[in-house]
Amino acid sequence: MHHDGRGTRQTPLWTSQDLAAATGGSASADFAVTGVAFDSREIGPGDLFLALKGEATDGHRFTGQAIASGAAGLLVSEPVDAPHILVADTTKALNDLGRAARARTDATIIAVTGSVGKTTVKETLYTALERGAQDRVHRSVKSYNNHTGVPLSLARMPADSRFGVFEMGMNHAGEIADHTRLARPHVAIINTIASAHIEHLGSMEAIADAKAEVFEGLEPGGTAIIPFDSPYYDRLRAAAERAGARVVTFGLGEGADARVTYHVPTAAGTLATAKIGDAQLSFTIGQPGEHMVLNALAVLAAVQAAGGDLGLAALALAELPGLKGRGARHLIPVAGGEALLIDESYNANPASMAATLAVLGAEKVRGRRIAVLGTMRELGAHSAREHAALAAPIAAAEVDCAILVGDEMDPLARALPEGIEHEEVPDASAAIAALRGRIRPGDAILVKGSNAIGLSRLVEELAEEAA
DSSP states (O other), X not given: OXXXXXXXXXXXXXXXXXXXXXXXXXXXXXXXXSEEESSXXXXXTTEEEEOOBOSSOBGGGGXXXXXXXXXXXXXXXXXXXXXXXXXXXXXHHHHHHHHHHHHTOOOEEEEEEOSSOHHHHHHHHHHHHHTTSTTOEEEOOTTOOSTTHHHHHHHTSOTTOSEEEEEOOOSSTTHHHHHHHHHOXXXXXXXXXXXXXHHHHOSHHHHHHHHHGGGXXXXXXXXXXXXXXXXXXXXXXXXXXXXXXXXXXXXXXXXXXXXXXXXXXXXXXXXXXXXXXXXXXXXXXXXXXXXXXXXXXXXXXXXXXXXXXXXXXXHHGGGOOXXXXXXXXXXXXXXXXXXXXXXXXXXXXXXXXXXXXXHHHHSOOSSOEEEEEXXXXXXXXXXXXXXXXXXXXXXXXXXXXXXXXXGGGHHHHHHSOTTOEEEXXXXXXXXXXXXXXXXXXXXXXXXXXXXXXXXXXHHHXXXXXXX
């Protein structure tokens, strides 16, 4: 069975005695669970349901639904008529359970953070490690990277895992410090520093400092993996060294510890030769774009630092699928042929916009390049400037038509060079209508925007037609 983060196992993940000992709670009966979830909609047979109390809702309202869905037990702060562990505070108990999961395993733990592409790096690293340690690699699923997602992902980790890969996100300073002290990684990756969340943090330096908190929880002798080409390299390195970490760098620049010596785009993605420490590898990356080359370098550096099989990891990079919302590709039927749809609808900030526009620009097309771009959120006072600045990567990508979604896109509309057809629309529904009238055979269409804009609806509608 794969250790896929959802605990799909035949052997118990936790017994009621384990759960009571980990949380300081009392068990109403003997039971065992094979998975853990706090969203009742995710509960499957054999799972433990955590009834968390949040600002918006109380999980205790859904205990009946969880039992009906096959939950083997509940973790609650109010007695229920079902097998359960009773605790004083279920949120504290979730953290206690994550802490206990970390304490009982000998797995090598790897933390992944950064401003852009955390989930892609996490999934790529999981795929790379799985090649050499099949069914013994655990990772956080989805983007479970916050104050509940990190302890939940730890709680789902089987004790016999060989590797654990955990994504760590933040909106404010101090959040990653909490996550990393809970996970206690042996290896910590920062893949990028960009202006995501600048509205909350105020400056790029503050963003770099907040991401560098990931080094604070490193185990003694741990490894910090940082981007060599970043303007914030010195700041990140200093933070890693203060934490006592061994520093490994990755990048395109001469002097990086993990460095590409040659790379060329191919129909399948990118063919690359790289030096990873003392090793030299030639491999294919199954997704296009320079940002994916950098992600691959970070992943290979982490595999080497974690003691994984570097050769098998490099082979696995060729098989990278595009993730939903993060590079998945669909061929959609249109009258007279088909068009390429590139799904980057999950999220957007200035760095990821520029990277994916470059991928669109590199795409060989018989038709036109169309960019459906949604508002970038959490930019605060920088919003107008950052949106207008997208005009340069749009022009460089030779975009023929831009559909701009949301009021914040108005500065970009005004900044676009003459000759680039564009239309401003208020929301995802209007974007669907605007796009449908434009698609022709041979077109390549990039869809990207902040998740709240809802451009995933556009992708789902078009992809369903292709299925």
